[in-house]
Amino acid sequence: MKARKTPLRTCVACGRETDKRALVRIVRDADGYTHVDPGGKAPGRGAYLCAQSACFEAAIGRRRLAPALRASLAEEDVERLRNEFEAAIETDRESSRLGR
C-alpha cells in the first residue's frame, strides 16, 4: 500500500507535528500585515497552529507567534487574529462535514 505523502508542519504553540491541512496558517506579508491564511498559500512568512483555540492562546500567551512570524503584534492585531482564527477553524469544521 502506497500512502500519499502529506506535508507535515509544526504547531508553534505545542510543537506537535501534524498534517499541514489540519493546521491553520498565519502569515505576515511583505508589508508587515499579519493575517490568518485559510488557503495556506499566501506569500510571506508563515507560522502554523493546530486548529484549536488552545494552541492560539498558548502561542499568544507564551509569545511564540510574533517571533515565529518575525512580526510585532499589538493588542489589536492579536484581537483581529483571534477572530480570524476562530472563523477559520469554524469554516474548517463546516467543510470537513461537507467532505471537501
Ligand SMILES: [Zn+2]
Ligand atoms: Zn498545537
